[in-house]
Each structure stands twice: as C-alpha cells, then as structure tokens.
C-alpha cells in the first residue's frame with residue numbers, strides 16, 4: 167500500500183545528520199518547510215548554527231583517512247546499495263520531492279531516475295581511478311602519477327532538483343574517497359535528509375556523509391569555508407552566490423566547482439523539423455515549470471517559420487494543466503514560492519512594456535500556492551530584462567532572426583554559457599553550431615540532454631568544473647607525482 171502524505175511526513179528525519187547520528191541543532195532551533203502548491207507547512211526541521219556546521223566538518227575530517235583507505239570496491243558497493251534502496255522507495259521519494267518542490271509526480275519520478283543514476287554511475291567509476299608509471303625522459307628514474315582523494319568537501323545544493331543536485335555531488339565525492347558535509351537549500355531540504363537515511367541503512371561509516379539544514383546558509387557556511395581542514399567546495403546555485411563563495415574560497419586557495427546559472431538560447435533554423443522543435447521547446451522550457459538552469463531562456467527563431475512554430479507551440483501550451491503536482495493530469499506545478507511568481511510576473515510585464523506581444527498566459531493564478539500560467543511572448547525587444555536574466559518560470563520569449571550569423575550573435579550575447587539548443591536538419595549547420603555557440607553543453611534537435619554518463623557544466627559565468635561522466639570524479643581527486651630514482 168502506498169504511504170499517504172501524512173504518513174510519509176510523520177516518518178521523515180527532521181534533525182541534522184552528523185557523525186552517523188541524528189542530532190538536534192545545538193540551540194534546538196527549527197524552521198518550517200512549506201508545500202509551494204498549497205502554502206501549507208510540511209515539516210519543521212533542525213536549524214543548524216555555525217557551531218553545528220563546524221561539528222559536521224569535524225565529523226567529516228575524523229572519517230576522512232579511513233574512508234580514503236576503504237577499498238574502492240567497498241565504496242562503490244555502498245553507492246550501489248543506495249541506488250537500489252532509492253528504487254525500492256521511489257514512490258515515497260517521488261511524493262516527497264513533489265510535496266516540497268512542487269513538480270508533477272511524473273517529473274519527480276524522472277528526477278529519481280536521473281538522480282539515482284549518479285549513484286550507479288559513480289559506484290562503477292570508484293574502481294576505475296587509475297594512474298601512470300613510466301621512465302623519465304632522462305632514463306634516471308620512474309615517474310609515478312597517482313590520484314588521491316581531495317579530502318573533506320562541502321557541498322551546497324539548490325532547491326530545484328532536490329535529489330539529483332545532491333547525488334550529482336555526493337556520489338563522485340564518496341566514490342573518490344572524500345568525506346562530505348552537505349547543505350541542501352532551505353526551501354527543499356527534506357529529500358536530502360531522506361537520502362542520508364538511505365546511506366545510513368546502506369552501511370556508510372559514520373562521518374563520511376553529514377547533512378546540515380539551516381535557514382542561515384551564509385552564517386553557517388562561512389566558517390566551514392574558512393576552515394583550513396576543508397579541501398573542496400562544490401556549489402550549485404545562482405551566479406551571484408557563486409561569486410560570493412569564490413571570494414570566500416580564495417582566502418585558503420580552496421578548490422571549487424561551480425555549477426551556476428544559465429540563459430540558454432534555443433535556436434530554430436528554417437530547415438528544422440518543427441515537430442522536433444516544438445517537442446524540444448516544451449521539454450526545455452516547461453519541465454520543472456521552467457525552474458532549471460538548463461531551461462531554454464531565449465527562443466531565437468528564423469523569421470520564415472516563426473509563425474508556424476508559435477502556433478504549434480501555442481496549441482501544446484493550451485493543453486497544459488496547471489495544478490498541484492500530486493493531482494493526476496497536472497503538467498505544470500507551482501513555482502517555488504510567491505517571490506518567484508512576482509519575479510516572473512515582473513519580467514513579463516517589463517517585456518510587454520517594451521513592446522513584446524503576449525500570445526497566451528501572462529498572469530499568476532489566484533488561490534493558495536505559487537502558480538504562474540504557461541506564457542508565450544513574441545517580438546521580445548532585445549533590451550528586455552527577460553532576455554538578459556534567468557527567468558526560472560514557464561515563459562517562452564521569442565525573438566526572430568534572418569541569417570545564421572545573426573542567430574549566433576544573439577545566442578552568444580550573454581554572460582552565461584551553460585547550454586544551448588539547436589534545431590536544424592542540416593548536419594553541417596549542426597556542426598557549425600557546436601563550434602560557434604559559447605556553451606559547455608548543446609542539445610542538437612533535443613530539449614533535455616542531462617545524463618549521469620555525460621559531463622554537465624558551463625563556461626563563462628555559468629561556472630567551473632563538470633559533474634557526471636568520466637570527468638565528474640576528477641573534481642574530487644588530486645594528482646600526485648612521485649619520482650623514484652633508479653636503484
């Protein structure tokens with residue numbers, strides 16, 4: 167029998183996970199977590215203080231040496247076991263993700279498939295950490311190059327994919343032999359606590375994974391980042407917060423990975439297959455109600471096919487159903503909170519005031535919860551804020567172009583460089599776009615490209631480093647060179 171919402175919430179861990187134990191915050195403070203679809207409180211959980219944060223780091227430091235010395239196969243088997251536990255508990259977990267984040271249950275299930283895959287992928291990568299051994303050019307000795315775990319890591323995650331953003335960091339760190347302190351976003355911390363319980367069940371030694379939840383991320387994070395025992399900071403979130411953290415990390419020359427914001431261009435050429443382009447647009451824009459760093463932000467459409475593209479996309483949008491993600495048939499959940507609705511609304515109003523045409527949507531939805539209608543804007547002036555900022559809402563903003571150079575110029579006209587989407591039936595043009603578009607990732611005739619086996623990450627102000635793929639584990643490994651002179 168599936169668990170009811172009430173039963174699920176009753177059984178959830180609600181304390182900090184430090185040194186293998188569930189503990190209250192030292193000052194017993196707590197904070198509330200809300201359902202964005204109803205505004206109702208879901209849970210009250212521990213609100214860590216800076217001292218709790220440092221206790222979590224103490225635990226990670228204490229566990230580091232033994233975890234690094236644990237056989238890679240054993241590390242991998244624990245990750246694999248958590249992968250399996252997630253499959254066994256996936257309906258509960260999907261409900262939890264939907265309750266705290268809002269996405270429809272079917273999307274929560276997709277996030278579980280994607281997020282769990284990092285555990286399986288890195289369970290397999292744990293046993294493939296290799297090095298090199300060979301003579302130096304002078305022939306006087308042997309050069310040994312080996313890979314060592316970086317050491318204790320601090321992992322900060324955002325609210326929009328509460329499972330996948332956590333497993334994308336935890337799995338490679340643990341596979342590499344690093345211990346971690348994880349700080350999930352205050353808006354969606356419950357999923358990470360749930361996953362911590364699965365790690366404990368899978369037999370992870372105490373202190374290897376610690377989770378702190380807090381309303382005061384800045385105050386709790388600063389002393390952790392300043393502590394010389396910390397060896398790595400991995401952050402996923404907005405570019406402005408990433409900049410603050412990079413400044414803090416500079417004091418100790420701390421290694422960092424930064425998965426930051428995006429402003430993805432979505433290019434539709436006149437030789438595109440419009441069925442693929444419209445399906446791709448729906449996936450790249452409306453998944454997670456547009457609240458993805460990879461969400462298409464700027465639709466750059468060839469003028470000769472713009473009318474057809476807009477009318478076909480409009481027909482798909484007309485069929486979308488906005489509502490609580492737990493209800494059958496709902497395709498668009500709420501935004502994360504009322505300020506997200508306000509921000510989306512301001513961006514749409516700004517574009518309209520500058521001359522954009524509103525084709526459909528354009529309003530928040532009355533009643534409880536934080537909802538915004540799926541919206542299409544055309545003829546969006548280039549000066550509009552909506553083309554220059556991450557929307558993080560279900561709004562399609564369309565500009566038209568006439569030739570390839572113009573399309574590329576428009577696409578690259580941003581400080582961000584995470585992902586681009588290109589729709590063309592010409593292989594030669596597709597290849598030119600791979601060369602010319604300034605992004606770390608690209609979807610060619612497809613609107614969703616994330617995969618645990620692929621290196622995810624951006625260039626320019628979208629960040630530093632890669633998560634996933636063969637590259638992902640290297641973010642948590644140091645290269646060590648040793649010279650062994652001939653005997």
Ligand code: NAD
Pocket residue numbers: 322323324325326327331349350351352383384385387388402403404405407408410424425426427428458459460556584624628629
């Ligand atoms: P955010 O930057 O506000 O917060 C991210 C995390 O940082 C949260 O855990 C938050 O509590 C914490 N935080 C905030 N201020 C902090 C501070 N001063 N010191 C330490 N920690 C602090 O971002 P968000 O609103 O949670 O997430 C949305 C953003 O994340 C968007 O910009 C989105 O593009 C980006 N994102 C990027 C990727 C990627 O892989 N590139 C993936 C998902 C989301």
